[in-house]
Amino acid sequence: MPWPLYLALKQLFPTGRRFPFFTFISVTGVALGVALLIVVMSVMGGFGYEIHRMITDTQGEVQVKVSDGGVVENPADLIPVIAAVPGVVGVTPYAVGLSGLMYGEKASFPQILGIDLKRVESVVQLNRFIRPGSLDDLDDDTVILSVQLASSLGARLGDKVVLYSPLFFKDAMKKNDEVMLPRELRVVGVFEVGHQQLDSNTAIVTLRRMQDLYGLGHAVHGFNVRLAPGADVDAAVARFNAALPLGTGLKAYSWMDSFNDFLWVLQMEKNMFFFLLLFIVIVAAFSVTSSLLISVVRKTREIGLLGALGGRPRDVAICFCAQGLFIGTVGTVLGLALGLGVLAVRNDLIHTLTHLTQREDVFQKFYQLSQLPAHTAGADVAKIVVFTIVISTLAGVIPAWRASKLKPVEALRSE
Template sequence: MTWPFYLALRQLFPKGRVFPFFTVISVLGVALGVALLIVSTSVMGGFGHQIRQMIVDTQGEVQLRAYGLLQDPEAVLAQVEAVPGVVAATPFAEGVAMLEFARKPVFPAIQGIDLERAEAVVPLRRFVRAGSLDALDDDGVILSAPLAESLGIRLGSRVDLYSPLLLERLKGEELPMPRELEVVGIFEIGHQQLDNALALVTLRTMQELYGLGEAVHGINVKLAAGSDPDAVASRINARLADEALPVRARSWLDANEDFLFVLQLEKNMIFFLLTFIIVVSAFSVASSLLIAVVRKTREIGLLGALGARPWAVAACFCFQGFFIGLVGTGCGLGLGLTFLHFRNDVVRVFTELTGSEEVLARFYQFSQLPAHTARADLLLIIASAIVISTLAGLLPAWRAARLRPVEALRAE
């Protein structure tokens, strides 16, 4: 161990003092800054990660939409599934309908799924909370949990479904009848906006409700693990262009580019603003070390008189800043990760005390507070905290290095 490093440790932890006041305060300031940065970036990253995962789980990594209706989905499916990187694909049809139960109407979004192909792309079984996906047929419907709860619907209830096609038939002086369906399942994705009003029916039922015939509105595609969605979407577009099919493929990154940009911008701004907490802690470290330089003037002069180089004296104080940053970052990591582990318990206690459980779920759009700690974010926080703390020792180090031995000894 070099003597500047040894002397730095002795000054931070003098003999007879288990918890030196200045050292503890400096380490605590860095630790709190690091912990707050970890918690904030992890929670923001959790929102973004969960939203991204829900988009992929409900739409697939790549989605194809036709310019109008996709009249021959089987031909397109055959072309898409032959593209390298594609694992599975499933057609879908979507729209809005009026659903009525006990004379209470609602207007949910409705989606028709191909039961033979959908499960290979979208993990629907994972979201079903009551009933079964296997029970869904042309006379059945699966409703989102908030929609079913708002109407008082249970498994086995029968609902009437009105489509826009019925309105067109009314113009022709026909007397259309609604489609009566049995509720065979209730699902919950976990996102309040997605769960708010959504109904799932078979693709054939949706085609009949909208008069689509054999046509669909689009195709969802699942990719192999590690595949680049944008690259696969480009390959699909190139293949479909060769076949002159009026369909365009877009990756989920491309389709939600603006939304994802806003999420990343918010996360970056929070990181930038909270970094100033560590900067403030660094000023505290610098002031403590400056006080140490003033108090240790005689010792610094004695080191110079014994032949110590100015850079070695400066290194002593830089090492102190580095050590404070290292210990503070370690404590901050432990504190931040511990808080993240118990975050939902903390939020639950807070909402119970304030009576804001429903308000939190409604505005945050999640049933639980998500968190996702990216390795890159963690490394950036660690590096920033240690570097800023080390830089905080530069001013005291420069001050100590400029002291002349004779003047330092005379001043004492």
């Protein structure tokens, strides 16, 4: 090992002696910064990952629909075309729109989702989210409500709700003699997917009921598509767009396209957090610089000796820069361990904290989550490791420059 690196290691971790206080403080500062970065990035990543999971769990990875919001007149012809695209494991048509829903005196305007009972399970395991009730009980005269909709209406399993078609309002406004009468549907399930948008105000009916409500005939609004696990979504979207018939206005959208704004905000927040929290590492790096500068002053005569033994100023500089590098490396490793450790027990920590403050229900209501999600992405870890080690190494530059500028004669004479 070149002597500057050897000496840098020995000055930080001396032979047969305790961890020096200066090393401990410097390494701890860096480790805390890294741990915080890992925890926050992982939790932010966890939210993103949970949202990805919820979106793909409830609508598949790809949606095929008419780009101007129109309807698909011949879904039966298109299903084989979509299913034939490589990587597709399931395809189901859907129709969706707003409508009026009444239970007793209470009214709501939920989003009504019409699903194809024969095909839906090939894309979405809807039954997983239905508690209480079952998808098996869904037919043209029944409905499944989202948890918050059921709660706001006060509707329970077996209760009957009245669903108004938009055509009813249209007919009523035009004062037509014949109006589409509202349908009475029995509640056979309540679902909760953990996604605020869906859980707040959604009702699920059969595709046929939805087509009837909207006067769609056999038309649908689009198709949800499930891809094989690990499939490249963007590549699949490109394949769909190549396979879909021209002139129909049909286009494939990935789940990321559908939630582009939301995901962009999430990514922005994550980037912002990274930028802000990086300052903790930068502050820690200043502490490393300060400690190393003190070390240069304290070791002035040793630096003079190294010159007298034939050490070049460049090597003396490397010795101090390397100390920054080693502090950064050890701090990063310890910080990663600490951060991952905290993440491993995050739910216990939160449970203890919310239990102590008696705010468990507030946490669940506010975040829509009973557990804190976390997803540690390799790219985030790599980014944190590289930034921290580079910043810590740069922290050694000023002390290194000062040390290399010392003249051995003057350094040896210093008191």
